[in-house]
Amino acid sequence: DIQMTQSPSSLSASIGDRVTITCRASQSINMFLNWYQQKPGEAPKLLIYAVSNLQGGVPSRFSGSGSATDFTLTISSLQPEDFATYYCQQTYSTGVYTFGQGTKLEI
């Protein structure tokens, strides 16, 4: 299976900060990398698909980049509603989709 490793596991930041979360795949996954945001008690929400494509309705302060094995999610200016847990997911390996362990973004 392809393993997805996120770093850091948790992150403290302030309103207005620029934040970067990293996701590393155990082998090349081309561009098959998605990012989700999950708030406590809620279902995950798709933010970005195929590395850098913003899902409809997602604010432009979110962006994604990377290729092959190394990917990043960047929030350009943190807003109060951005404090949540973020997950990356690979969909390269058909039938064995895996998520990262999550990055909890806290104040």
Next chain:
Amino acid sequence: QLQLQESGPGLVRPSETLSLTCTVSGGSISSSSYYWGWIRQPPGKGLEWIGSIYYSGSTYYNPSHKSRVTISVDMSKNQFSLKVTSVTAADTAVYYCARQDYSSSWYYFDDWGQGTLVTVSS
């Protein structure tokens, strides 16, 4: 607007079968553009994909659970279902159903149900 709603027992006894249904509204489960999937999240832990199904009945499963998992679809009711046999406490989790993109070939999950907690306990 598409909505997905999980339903089923919140408590299952060890060694028994967990059965959940996802009802899709605001869209057709027989769309050729999507698969439909199940994902779970143990309390306080991360997300785990369980399996996905196409309206035709074509399925694929996480190999970690393949021997115990069955996903089926009922187009007449616009529903798809999950069965997990021989459950243990390790199957305690919030179970989510979700729509999975197929048409673009990126396979992301773009719409999710609210989730339902299933506890395995005697």
